[in-house]
Every structure is written in C-alpha cells, then in structure tokens.
Amino acid sequence: MEIGALKEYIIPFPINIPVLKMKTKGTRKTKVNIITLGCSKNLVDSENILTQLKGNNIDAAHESGKDDANVVVINTCGFIDNAKQESIDTILRYVDAKESGLVEKIYVTGCLSQRYKDDLEKEIPQVDAFFGTSDLPILLKKFKADYKHELLGERLITTPRHYAFLKIAEGCDRPCSFCAIPVMRGKHVSRGIEELVTEAKNLAKNGTKELILIAQDLTYYGLDIYGKRDLAELLRKLSDVNGIDWIRLQYAYPSQFPMDVLDVMAERDNICKYLDMPLQHASSNMLKIMRRGITRNRTEDLIKAIRDKVPNIALRTTMIAGHPGETEQDFEELCQFVEEMKFDRLGIFTYSHEEHTHAYTLNDDIPAEVKRERADTIMGIQEGISLELNQAKVGNTYKVLFDRKEGGYFIGRTESDSPEVDNEVLVSAENTYVRVGDFAKVKIDSASEFDLYGKIVE
Secondary structure (H helix, E strand, O other): OOOOOHHOOOOOOOOOOOOOOOOOOOOOOOOOOEEOOOOOHHHHHHHHHHHHHHHOOEEEEEEOOOOOOOOOOEEEEEOOOHHHHHHHHHHHHHHHHHHHHOEEEEEEHHHHHHHHHHHHHHHHOOEEEEEOOOOOHHHHOOOOOOHHHOOOOOOOOOOOEEEEEEEEEOOOOOOOOOOOHHHHHHOOEOHHHHHHHHHHHHHHHHOOOOOEEEOOOOOHHHHHHHOOOHHHHHHHHHHOOOOOEEEEEOOOOOOOOOHHHHHHHHHHEEEEEEOOOOOOOOOHHHHHOOOOOOOOOHHHHHHHHHHHHHOEEEEEEEEEEEOOOOOHHHHHHHHHHHHHHHOOOOEEOOOOOOOOOOHHHHHOOOOHHHHHHHHHHHHHHHHHHHHHHHOOOOOOOOEEEEEEEOOOOEEEEEEOHHHHHEEEEEEEEOOOOOOOEEEEEEEEEEEEOEEEEEEEOO
C-alpha cells in the first residue's frame, strides 16, 4: 500500500454495534472504553492507558461489553495488511456509532496511527484525534489528565489475573527486510532491571503467577543501557520474586542469541522450559534476502545447542511464506527443515508487502494463492508433527495452570504452552472441580493435533 492509498481499506459496511438510546452530548460524565487490536505488546500499552486514566479518577474500562462509554480509545495494529484492515474496520464502526449519537469522541492510537497519521486524518476526519505509539501523555491531556510518573511499575491488567505480559523493551534495531516495526516503534529501548522487578512484585501481590516476557526482540535486552546483552541477569532477578511460579520468554531473535539465558533457564525451576524464537525461514538464500543475519547451518546448530542445554524444552517458531525471491527450491528446503526440526509449536504468515521496508523495493513476485498454498502445506506438515508429539504425552502427568472454564471443560496449559497461541489441556468438569488460576497435576488420557485431554490426579 502506497502512502496516501488508505482508501482501499476504507470501505463502507454495515455497523455491528447494538442499538442504544440516543445520548445528549455534553450531559454525561466521561466514561472511556479502550479497544485493543494486535499483539500482546499493544495490550500492555492499553493496560498502561487504563492505569493512567483510572489514576486520574477517570471512569475507564477495557473492551467493555456494556456499550455505555461516551469516549472510545482504539489502540490499533499496523503490522500487515490483515491487521491494518481490522484496525480500519474498527475505526469505521465507531465513526458510524459517533454519527448515530452513540459515542461522543473517538481517539485512535497505536501502530496504524503512528504509521499513517497524516493519511488517516485526511481519510477519516470524524476521528477526534490520532496519536502515535509514544503519545500517552498527549492523549491524557485530551481528558485534562496528567501522566502520573508515580504509577510506573504499577499496571492494571486485562488478562486473567494469574498471568500477565511484562514488556521489557520497546522498539527494534534489527534490519529484517519484511518488517515495519522500527518505523512504528522506533529504536530498541530497554527498561531497567529495577523498574521491571518492581512491576513484577506489584503484579505478584495482585495474584499474578505467570509472567510472559515480551518485546520486539528479547535477546537485545540491556545492550542500550548496560552495554551488554543482559537478559540472563534480568531473568535471575525476576525468578527471585515471591509468588511468580512461571516466567515465559516470547520472541527471541536467533542471530547472536545469548546462550547464558539457557543456563539460567536450566538452573531456575520457575523459568519455563519454553522459547518462542521466530526463524521466518530455513533456506540460507532466503535468510540472506530477509536480512536475518544467520544461515541454515547456524540455525540448526543453535537449535541443537538449545535442546542440549535445556532438555525437553518446548520450541515455538514462526515462518513466512511467499517473501519476494522465494523459489520452489527455497520452499522445499523450508518444508524439509520443518519436518526435520519437529518444532513443538509453529505458526506461519503469508508475506505482506509493506512500504518503508527493504522488501518493498523488491518485486512482490509470488501470487497470493501460491503464498496461501505454501502456508497451508507447512501447517499440514506441522499438524502431523504436533499430533505425534502430543500422542507421546499420553500416560504422562503434567503441572497445568488453569485459565478458564468453557463448554463443560476446565481449560489450562502446561509450561510448554503460552496463552491463546499454543496447545491447551482440557479436563472434564462433570465430576471435577478446579479453581481458575490454580495449578493442578493432570494425567493425559488422549490427544489431538493441538489439545491434550486428561484427569486431575492431585
């Protein structure tokens, strides 16, 4: 999408918001509904908005289902085409609601707003204001509120209280060809260890048992403020926080991976034997085109070293299908690699041609249907691997953290699974009770491609 061509995303459509009685503007006390789109890093940003608003005694909620808010803050994603479309669709729904008198003001923030602010202001003038990813103090001024520095380290979470995302850094210095995150989020900026430990302690006091560490690149942590990669030291400090039973790492870059992280993972029982390491491809040719700073041989050596240092570690990865220049041979190599490595978890995206990236200078030469076919082929391979790995767990007993009750089952996760994106463990609620947010030992009776079924044994 060329700059200025947002019109292709802005298509009128029927609104899907429940009809409310008309509200008279200016007669209602401010009530804010925050809508979050995109990744967990966006969710943390929304939680910070919520914390600051409430800290200023402003009535605010996250994705309230009551439809009684007169101000809406939409925290958008602008990463790839599908995410941009979802963000535009959501904005337009609330524009329609505003024009019908159901809401009074709409504020848009987040990655899409950061990336296309000028274009959005022209194309959707009904929005009251657009803000970038680091404009929280400016957004607060719209509510006549101040940014309260004393709330740093404190955060109201919107996830179930037993787990929370902990964003340890913002931005990214990596030069990946396909990625616009540096455009939207800027350079890598680490948060200090002391600040993060304080936040972890506050979360633990409020019932958080699992911390999920997130950033655009966890492995770069500390270089900017400590002069060295210091993720291992951060993990040591966080693992000492009372009440934190699990610490999980999401998004570790493979090039120049800090191996001392594995030593801490092996030493500390409350650091999950789990690593999310998006590889994006396996062909050395494609890795070079993608500017990933690694080759297939070095990737395989890294995976072997990780598995040797942390036996039974669960490895999650992500791949991209259809990047410019990907030949049939490159794709066949990717298929072979996935079959051989047997990742515990794997996701795949079709390539999205994003302006302001290096890959945008290349010819987007692979048809959309071919991208989709390649992605489906990879997922077909992974489904077989996942079923094989899950069936090998039948008869074993695992520590499970229960997230919710749904459809006659208590549903939880092992330490090998992150919420929302990974496998789940289902226990029939017919003759069993377990409190959401508690751990229990579960013996696995059966398995499907992406779920385990079992009974609580203690």
